[in-house]
Amino acid sequence: MRYLRRQSLNRRGLTDRSVSVGVSGEIIMDRPYTLQLPIGSTVDRSPDTTEPTPGTIIPGTYVDGMIRYNSETDEFEGRQAGAWRSFRFKEPTAIVRQYLGVGDDFETTFGPLTPDPFTYTAASEVPTWNAEQMAQNLIVVNETIWQIGGIGYDFTVVQNPSYMHPVGTLNAGNPYAAGTYIKFAVAIATARPVYVYHNIGN
Amino acid sequence: MAIESHDILTSNTTLFTSVGNNAVTTIMFCNTAAYNPLNPTAGLAYLDLHFVKNLQGVTTTNLVVNQIPIQAAETFTFDTEKIILSNGDRVIASSSSPATLVATISTLEV
Numbered sequence: 467m468r469y470l471r472r473q474s475l476n477r478r479g480l481t482d483r484s485v486s487v488g489v490s491g492e493i494i495m496d497r498p499y500t501l502q503l504p505i506g507s508t509v510d511r512s513p514d515t516t517e518p519t520p521g522t523i524i525p526g527t528y529v530d531g532m533i534r535y536n537s538e539t540d541e542f543e544g545r546q547a548g549a550w551r552s553f554r555f556k557e558p559t560a561i562v563r564q565y566l567g568v569g570d571d572f573e574t575t576f577g578p579l580t581p582d583p584f585t586y587t588a589a590s591e592v593p594t595w596n597a598e599q600m601a602q603n604l605i606v607v608n609e610t611i612w613q614i615g616g617i618g619y620d621f622t623v624v625q626n627p628s629y630m631h632p633v634g635t636l637n638a639g640n641p642y643a644a645g646t647y648i649k650f651a652v653a654i655a656t657a658r659p660v661y662v663y664h665n666i667g668n
Numbered sequence: 669m670a671i672e673s674h675d676i677l678t679s680n681t682t683l684f685t686s687v688g689n690n691a692v693t694t695i696m697f698c699n700t701a702a703y704n705p706l707n708p709t710a711g712l713a714y715l716d717l718h719f720v721k722n723l724q725g726v727t728t729t730n731l732v733v734n735q736i737p738i739q740a741a742e743t744f745t746f747d748t749e750k751i752i753l754s755n756g757d758r759v760i761a762s763s764s765s766p767a768t769l770v771a772t773i774s775t776l777e778v
Contacts, residue, residue: 467736467746489741490741492705
């Protein structure tokens with residue numbers, strides 16, 4: 467006796483559906499216990515290989531949708547959009563407060579930002595992770611005044627400024643160090659401190 | 669006769685009555701209900717199967733398949749077990765509601 471369409475791992479247990487493939491190909495795990503994922507270090511992931519024939523999956527080839535537990539990082543990780551990413555849980559991410567110095571009535575550009583928002587991987591629900599979106603994700607305070615980020619607002623984000631420190635500043639005429647900066651629409655008044663808060667909303 | 673096909677009712681349905689000696693080679697049961705992936709249990713029917721000796725009635729004593737679930741669009745085969753029937757012996761099946769099961773039985777005169 468056997469079913470033709472349903473396939474079970476237990477060939478002797480006709481009604482055993484602890485792990486089976488249903489009539490339309492869906493995988494069924496019909497027990498209230500647990501699913502043990504593959505566990506291994508980062509190098510245990512076999513390297514990327516090229517498919518010689520379209521549609522052929524070679525063992526070791528990464529495919530979006532794979533999941534495993536990384537024993538090196540102690541993180542669940544999954545393959546998403548061509549990259550391995552760790553799963554996020556509901557715990558909040560630590561907010562980082564960064565002091566960017568004080569104004570001098572001339573300087574409009576403060577930084578570089580640490581962490582650099584350009585190194586973040588955009589969440590899938592963020593359509594475009596660009597300077598405009600980064601500015602909206604940052605909380606910037608000029609002394610006690612909240613600054614609104616975004617084009618046409620109080621500040622924008624610039625990467626590796628191509629211009630020099632403005633006249634009137636200590637470094638006038640010199641280039642900025644490589645990195646990502648806050649660029650205010652107007653110069654910050656003398657002695658006013660600038661703070662940026664990272665990871666808000668993460 | 670090589671094969672017979674029958675709708676299986678919710679009451680006892682005779683699939684085959686042996687005339688002389690016959691071997692049942694295969695019985696295939698198919699649930700004709702459409703499979704709905706959003707509701708996999710829709711159309712699920714349970715099958716009972718009896719091999720009934722001549723002049724005897726349908727009882728649990730001659731039950732050989734007890735409430736086997738057959739999902740919509742699924743086929744269940746009784747093909748490994750070979751049963752010899754003598755004259756008057758019957759193969760009888762019944763289904764739970766909905767009565768969407770059909771059966772095809774193949775026999776060989778011996």
